[in-house]
Amino acid sequence: MKLNLASVALALVLPTAIFAQDSMAVATEMAPTTFSSGSSNVSPFTQDSKRFNDWAISFGGGVPLMQSADLTSIKNGNGKNLFGYSAYISIDKAITHAFGLNLQYDRGETRQGFYNTKDAIPTTGNPYQQIGARTQYDAISLLGDLNFSNLLRRVDNKSNFRWALHGYAGIGTLAYRAYQKTPAGQVLMTEIKPFQFNSLFGQAGAGLKYKVSRRIDLETRLMYVVTTDDQFDGGGAPTSAVNQREEGTSDNFFNATVGLSLKLGKHESHLMWHDPLQEIYYKLDVLAAKNQDIEVCKKGDADNDGVCDDWDRQLDTPAGARVDGAGVALDTDLDGVIDLYDKCVVVPGPVENQGCPVAGTGVVTDPQRALEGIEFDLNSDRVLSSNTPILNSAASYINSSNTSYSVIGGTDTRASDSYNQNLSERRANNVKSYLVKNGADAAKLDAIGRGEKDLKYPECDPATKCPEWKNRANRRVYFEAK
Incomplete structure (x- = not known):
């Protein structure tokens, strides 16, 4: 006796459809975080979030x-x-x-x-x-x-x-x-x-x-x-x-x-x-470092900016200045004037004009300018949402400048040289693509990957166990004027 072909095909495919990862969804109930009673980083499981x-x-x-x-x-x-x-x-x-x-x-x-x-x-x-x-x-x-x-x-x-x-x-x-x-x-x-x-x-x-x-x-x-x-x-x-x-x-x-x-x-x-254990070990290392920092933080916060001196990268932050998680005073438009003293917070301008453009000349350009602060998660080339304000300002700055720029990608010292080189190239290309997508002149930009050859903290060589904030600072994209 023969079975119907369509019925057998359905029976073979049905388990895949039932257990398929694409069709599952995670609960969207809110979980507590450090800053709020609910979490904004819990999202439905979709094809894009895989x-x-x-x-x-x-x-x-x-x-x-x-x-x-x-x-x-x-x-x-x-x-x-x-x-x-x-x-x-x-x-x-x-x-x-x-x-x-x-x-x-x-x-x-x-x-x-x-x-x-x-x-x-x-x-x-x-x-x-x-x-x-x-x-x-x-x-x-x-x-x-x-x-x-x-x-x-x-x-x-x-x-x-x-x-x-x-x-x-x-x-x-x-x-x-x-x-x-x-x-x-x-x-x-x-x-x-x-x-x-x-x-x-x-x-x-x-x-x-x-x-x-x-x-x-x-x-x-x-x-x-x-x-x-x-x-x-x-x-x-x-x-x-x-x-x-x-x-x-x-x-x-x-x-x-x-x-x-x-x-x-x-x-x-x-x-x-x-291997889920790979992420578990990484998170445990980060947590262990944070626990140690919490103990050391009892020594104080010299500039009273809310960031412990042990991982504060700017120990002399002026009183009243807003800082990022590393204790560095915020400079939204990246013009060299921190927001506390910048009269034009979102428009770059020279220091002598309190961070505002000089009338009649537009935005002042600086060919040696290095746009900093674009960092990445471990083993990732994804542009983080926290980087978008910097990149949007960078797009405006590049268009107003008479200078062309190299978008330089870097990594920390973990993994092999060849893997880090490939990862740094992807990071640089992703940042360049984001800038061009958001209005930057593509003709003024090229993307270069330098792997672990140009570290912001060169003391973090493969034989040295650096704190995580230094490794994160090395996982970056920055700009060099041509």
Whole structure:
């Protein structure tokens, strides 16, 4: 009896739709913060708020070997060592960092018995060994993908990792055509169409993935396929002489493959390669540093600006000046005159004119001017909302200036030189794109990445454990006049 094709397809896709990360939403209830009784940084979970890629396409090929059958691909009394071929392609969806679902299509041919059916029949004279068979098969299955490496990762592992052990198991529908060759000739013994009740099969196994790049994984798998069918090997009807050799009710085979996974999406990393402990350790380090600062802060706040001297980057802030989290007096228009003394807070002007433009000349330009204060989160090239006032003022300043500027991207000293160079280039390009999008003349700007070569705090070399505020200050974008 055949099942309706649409019904089976719906049954295979439905679990993915139910558990898909895109369709889930987080609660929007407010959580308390330091500054208010509610939180403004809790937002609905949408496609735009996703931090990781969670889709991939995998494909590969390999060798199937009949292991449990009346005719086998292994030299064990029911056959010789014969190698077939197989190929697969799958659409993979990560549900969490440790579990996903794969919709997979397999195609291949097993070869079993005592000789390859494409070769001549052996002249041994032993009728028992004059039987060969091959089976061409197509299969569609839904596999659960368990990432054991993420699930069982050691709690003291603080290093980036490139290897992951995966386990797979699932069921599907199997269609095949089994041929048998004897001295009487080669005949089609059994044909099973897809989506029939007797075409149900299961497979399970393990795979080892290697992260070649953020877009490509290399994987080798060993799967064990349970056909649930005693005629898959080409032995014929259950009552035939060949099918009476073994008492098993299922012809099963191993399938060893090598393949690639192409990770899809715009984000830097894939959910299946995300280690939650990495973020936990980083947050614990930051919290530990803050706890230490809180104790040291008992020594005082010399300039009384509300920022403890231990992380105050401007210890002589004038009384009454507004400061940022690092204790630096705010200069909204970046003209060198802090807001406390600036008569034109949002329009840049010379110091001698109290921060206002000189009448009739527009905004005074300074070719040596360095626009500071554009910082980034760890391992991120996203322009923060706290940077937008500075960047909007920078766009106006650049347009009013007669000078061209280089947008310079920098990083802290963590990670490798090549990774930091790439990250600094992305930061510089993102800032340049933001400025151009908000009215800055693109012809006056170019983007340059310097990685960790031009640190604001050069004492923070890889061998030195710097406080987090110095690392954050090194993760910046600044401007240089040409």
